[in-house]
Amino acid sequence: MQAADLPWVMELDRKTPGSPHWSAQTYESLLRPDEWPAALRYFACVAGQEGGGAGVVIARLLVDGVENACELEWIAVEDAFRRRGVARRLLQALEEWASGLGGRRILLEVRAGNEAAQALYRRAGFCQAGLRRRYYLDPEEDAVLMAKELRAVENRPQKAIEEELTGC
Structure with a gap:
């Protein structure tokens, strides 16, 4: 996810039932890894389409050396892109990222x-x-x-x- 994606992500958040409804500041903080606690990593990924996003996944991984658990915070796909494998691909990307950083589950x-x-x-x-x-x-x-x-x-x-x- 990049700063240019934030307006689209926030719009998807507003129109998706069950979304986190986070503030702009919360979403912006996902783009500033230098401000995260040492053991905490965030994954914020947008599946793109020319002219806009198709889906988003946000998760956090606590690398504590014991559980190394990753929590899926939010995943959503635009209505026009549902049933096209976008969510599946976002989950695969999350799994690869978390595994690569030592995530166990x-x-x-x-x-x-x-x-x-x-x-x-x-x-x-x-x-x-x-x-x-x-x-x-x-x-x-x-x-x-x-x-x-x-x-x-x-x-x-x-x-x-x-x-x-x-x-x-």
């Missing part, structure tokens, strides 16, 4: 009623790891916790991963 939570997202995650190799009762509000709903164990891969720069996603 990716964790996420999803609304119990979001069956489409759960199906996507299951196809990507995630398994249900727990349930948080009445976690979400408006409407009140359980959160399904999902996890995927990662295998080590060669570290590749985030820029190279992002370049592969251009033109989804």
Whole structure:
């Protein structure tokens, strides 16, 4: 993700149910790795299309030497690009990035009623790891916790991963 992507990312955030609805400052902080705590890394990647974005994934990896857990914060795809493999490719890029930095697993939570997202995650190799009762509000709903164990891969720069996603 680059500074030029921020207006599009924030617009997608505003129009996507279940998005984090972060402030501009929060999104901007993802572009300033020199300000992050030493053990924390963020992955903010936009799958692009000429003239705009197709999808986005944001995650954080805590490299603590023990769990090295990566938490998927948000993934979203523009309506016009759904069912074209964009989310699958974004998840693959995230896995490669996290594995390359020593991540051992990716964790996420999803609304119990979001069956489409759960199906996507299951196809990507995630398994249900727990349930948080009445976690979400408006409407009140359980959160399904999902996890995927990662295998080590060669570290590749985030820029190279992002370049592969251009033109989804």
